[in-house]
Amino acid sequence: MSKLTLAQEALRRRTFAIIAHPDAGKTTLTEHILLAGGAIRAAGAVRARGENRRTRSDWMKIEKERGISVSASVMTFEHDGKMFNLLDTPGHEDFSEDTYRTLTAADCAIMVLDAAKGIEPQTLKLFEVCRLRDIPIITFINKLDREAQDPMALLDDIASRLQLDPAPIWWPAESGNRLRGMVEIGTGRFQPYARKAAGADEDPEHPQPLPLADADRYFEAGEQEALAEALELVEGGYPAFDRQSFLEGHLTPVLWGSALRHFGIDQLLAAIGEWAPAPKVMKARKEAPPETRNAPAPEDVTVDPGSAEVTGFVFKVQANMDPNHRDRIAMFRMASGQFRRGMKLKVQNTGKQLSVNAPIMFFASDRELAEDAFAGDVIGIPNHGVLRVGDSLSESGLIRFAGLPNFAPEILQRVRVKDPLKAKHLKKALEGLAEEGVTQLFRPEIGSDFIVGAVGQLQFEVMADRLGEEYGLEAVFEPSPYAEARWIGGDKADLEDFAGKYRPQMARDIDDQPVFLAKSSWETGYVGERFPRVAFMKTKERG
Numbered sequence: 001m002s003k004l005t006l007a008q009e010a011l012r013r014r015t016f017a018i019i020a021h022p023d024a025g026k027t028t029l030t031e032h033i034l035l036a037g038g039a040i041r042a043a044g045a046v047r048a049r050g051e052n053r054r055t056r057s058d059w060m061k062i063e064k065e066r067g068i069s070v071s072a073s074v075m076t077f078e079h080d081g082k083m084f085n086l087l088d089t090p091g092h093e094d095f096s097e098d099t100y101r102t103l104t105a106a107d108c109a110i111m112v113l114d115a116a117k118g119i120e121p122q123t124l125k126l127f128e129v130c131r132l133r134d135i136p137i138i139t140f141i142n143k144l145d146r147e148a149q150d151p152m153a154l155l156d157d158i159a160s161r162l163q164l165d166p167a168p169i170w171w172p173a174e175s176g177n178r179l180r181g182m183v184e185i186g187t188g189r190f191q192p193y194a195r196k197a198a199g200a201d202e203d204p205e206h207p208q209p210l211p212l213a214d215a216d217r218y219f220e221a222g223e224q225e226a227l228a229e230a231l232e233l234v235e236g237g238y239p240a241f242d243r244q245s246f247l248e249g250h251l252t253p254v255l256w257g258s259a260l261r262h263f264g265i266d267q268l269l270a271a272i273g274e275w276a277p278a279p280k281v282m283k284a285r286k287e288a289p290p291e292t293r294n295a296p297a298p299e300d301v302t303v304d305p306g307s308a309e310v311t312g313f314v315f316k317v318q319a320n321m322d323p324n325h326r327d328r329i330a331m332f333r334m335a336s337g338q339f340r341r342g343m344k345l346k347v348q349n350t351g352k353q354l355s356v357n358a359p360i361m362f363f364a365s366d367r368e369l370a371e372d373a374f375a376g377d378v379i380g381i382p383n384h385g386v387l388r389v390g391d392s393l394s395e396s397g398l399i400r401f402a403g404l405p406n407f408a409p410e411i412l413q414r415v416r417v418k419d420p421l422k423a424k425h426l427k428k429a430l431e432g433l434a435e436e437g438v439t440q441l442f443r444p445e446i447g448s449d450f451i452v453g454a455v456g457q458l459q460f461e462v463m464a465d466r467l468g469e470e471y472g473l474e475a476v477f478e479p480s481p482y483a484e485a486r487w488i489g490g491d492k493a494d495l496e497d498f499a500g501k502y503r504p505q506m507a508r509d510i511d512d513q514p515v516f517l518a519k520s521s522w523e524t525g526y527v528g529e530r531f532p533r534v535a536f537m538k539t540k541e542r543g
Contacts, residue, residue, distance in 0.1 A: 006338055006374065007306030011278045013376030015333070017087040017103055019130070020112035021120035025142040029112055029259035030075070030088045036265045037084060039077035074331060074362040074378045082273050085378050089126075098316070098437060100129050101389065101404045105315040105333035105378060108276035110268070111252070113141045115148030115175060118157045127162055130249075136277060137252045139166065140268055144182075144193075145258040148175035155238065155254060165251040167241040170267060171234055172256045173219075173227050180218050181206075182256055182264065183227060185235060190215040193263055203261050247277055279305040279376035282335050284392070285400045289351030303335045303399065305375035310337035310345065311394040313401040314387050317436045319470070328432070329360065329380040330387035335401070339373040346397025347387065354393070356381055389437050390541070408538040409440050409453025412482045412517070413460060416449070418474045426450070429471040434510040439463055442485060442507040442515050451480050451507060451517065482517040484524050486536040494533045502527070513540065 004012075020026035075086045087106055089099040103109065109130050113119060130137055141154060148154075155166040170191070173180040181192040190212040194204040212231075216224055245251040255271060257264015282303045288295035303311050312334040319328045339359070346353050360380035361370040373379045381387060390404040417426040430450055434441035439460070440453040454460055460477050467473045487509070488495060499506050499514060507515045516536065518524040528536050 005306065006308065006336075009338070010305035010336075010375040012082045013085065013279055013374065014082055014108070014272055014276045015085040015087070015106055015279065015376045015378070016108040016110060016272060016276055017089055017106035018110045018112060019089055019099065019103075019123070019126040021114070021117075021122040024112045024114045024117075024120070024123070025259045026112050027088065029110075029140065029142060029265075030086065032259050032262050032265045033086060033269055034075060034077060035262065036269045037077045037079040039075070039079075074380075076361050076378065079269065080273055083374075083377065084272070085376065087378070099126060100407075101315050101437065103129055103133060103135060104313075104404055105331075106135060107279060107376070108272070109135050109137050110272070111137050111139045113139060113154070115141050115143045115154065115256075116146060118149055118154050119161050124161065134249050136247050136249055137164070138268070138271060138275065139252045139254045140264075141254065141256045142259050144172055144175050144179055144256055144263065145261050146176050148172075151256075152234075152237075158252065158254070162252075164249075165239050165245070166254045167239050167246075167251055168234055168254045169241060169271065170254075170256050170264070171227075171231060173223065179258075180223065180227075181215075183212050183231060184209075185231070186240070188212045188231070190218075191264075191267070192218045193261075196261065206263055243275060246275060279335070281305070282401065284311070284335075284402075286398050287348065287400045289346075289348060289397060292351070298400075301399070303401075305336050307336045308338075309395050309399070310339050310343065311335045311392070311399045311401075313393070313404075314381075314389055314391045315404060317387065317389055319432050319436055327382060328384055330383055330391075331362075332379050332381050332393065334373055334375050334377050334379070336375050337395070339370075339377075339379065341369065341371050343395070345393040345395060348392040348394065348397055348400045350391075351397060352386060353397070354381070354383065354386060358382055385435070388435055402541070404541070406437075406440065406540045407455070408485055408487075410455050411457065411460070412442075412451055412453045412480045412485060413477045414449050414480045415452050415475055415477050418476060422473055423448075425471060426467075426473055426475065429467055429473055431510060433463060433466065438466070440485070441510050442517065443509075444504075444507045444517070446504050446506075449480075451482065451485075452477075453485055481519060483520050484518040486516050486518065486524060486538065487540045488514050488516050489535040489537060490533055494531070498531050498534050509540075 018026050018030055077084050087102050089102045111127065113123065139158065151172055155168065158164055158166045168185055170182040170184055172182045179193050181190055183190045188211060189209045191209045192207040192215065194206045196203050239251065241253050242251060246253060253271060255264060255268050259265065284301050284303050285298050286301045287298035312332050314330045314332055316331040341359055342357055344353055344355050359370040360367040362380055370379050392400045417423060430441050433439055442451040442453065444451060464475055467475045495514065502516065505517045507517055509515050524536060
């Protein structure tokens with residue numbers, strides 16, 4: 001049992017997400033943060049051979065085969081007196097919705113940039129999501145062990161394209177084969193870089209930091225003086241780190257390193273522990289479950305991490321992490337209170353009560369029973385269809401956090417199973433994947449086809465792979481006659497009038513909400529003009 005108060009326990013939590021363009025080294029960085037935090041003994045190289053060298057955060061079969069992350073995963077570890085909840089997000093743009101939902105559970109983001117490529121398109125998209133949610137950002141410029149862009153050009157890119165003030169914390173001494181190390185701004189402390197010897201299996205330990213004036217043995221002629229001059233320019237030309245400005249989202253501290261060579265990782269972990277915010281006060285509504293008799297009017301409230309009632313929300317549902325047991329885990333981000341195993345929690349939007357007897361602390365796909373948890377922690381709640389993405393849970397059943405958005409899919413396809421006798425199994429499997437948020441499922445009101453929607457083609461490949469691996473179904477995806485899906489809203493009479501005229505193009509989503517399937521974007525605009533009292537929506541709130 002913890003001897004700290006609820007507020008003190010919340011203060012030592014650091015819940016952060018790692019965001020990056022594909023191939024910026026995000027998964028490798030995740031592994032090495034776990035290694036630096038003492039959570040694992042060896043970091044698995046993403047493309048190394050043999051099961052014992054796999055990454056911990058990429059645990060699905062398709063992730064291991066392709067060396068990419070396609071599902072957000074959670075890893076919890078304790079280091080230096082603090083509890084870290086690391087949320088690894090998919091970098092590929094086809095999974096941007098999963099990333100968006102994961103960022104709702106994070107208090108801080110680590111933006112990983114490739115030192116040779118700088119800011120890439122997907123980095124920009126993810127950054128915009130962070131800006132929408134006012135998430136403070138720590139920048140880590142990775143792959144210094146390869147030839148990199150000019151460091152000042154990289155910082156100017158951050159300033160001009162992201163409208164963020166970069167505050168360098170360390171400064172690199174060259175890159176690639178000439179990388180000597182890096183020096184701490186302000187203190188002049190130099191961290192030497194130890195190069196891996198040809199033919200060696202393991203990377204050597206990097207030497208202990210020392211004053212730059214005493215580090216001449218690590219430099220060739222003229223390099224040390226050039227670094228000292230660059231430092232003067234940097235200290236005069238860029239703002240000093242200001243934590244308040246960082247928390248408000250105006251400034252980003254910039255750290256450098258090489259995740260693959262475990263260089264700069266300890267400094268990054270120390271920065272997260274020192275600067276990343278503890279769980280924040282969250283806005284919510286106090287609202288009785290639907291169909292409650294004589295329910296009081298809903299009111300806006302704030303939930304303090306140190307308050308006694310256990311509250312939180314489900315930001316992700318993951319099925320079949322253990323295929324042998326057909327499990328279904330809801331990832332629950334706690335907002336307040338002290339959760340204890342065996343507690344009863346109520347779902348706000350259904351009024352159902354859950355006894356949480358086997359809560360899980362995650363370590364990617366590894367897990368252990370959680371005896372207790374506090375604000376900022378992410379625990380897994382095993383359930384069979386009771387919990388959905390966006391659900392709010394609390395002891396009273398009255399606290400409702402803002403729902404998570406669903407975005408209109410960009411590609412719509414028909415799906416059928418090769419063996420007609422397994423059509424019922426396909427329905428159940430598609431519903432399970434839609435509840436996870438892997439894809440969206442639409443059931444047309446006329447006809448028996450299922451229409452699945454996704455942001456990108458890779459989602460369909462992941463879906464086909466999982467239907468085969470986890471459900472034993474050989475599914476076929478075919479082009480559908482529809483180009484766009486829009487949720488519709490308005491008065492009941494207007495909706496019924498519209499649905500009656502467009503019955504062949506009406507469908508229902510997983511939440512039984514009405515959806516209009518348009519054959520083209522022109523048709524969406526045309527129908528919108530004909531029915532001005534009906535709203536055609538690109539986003540829908542879940543939960």
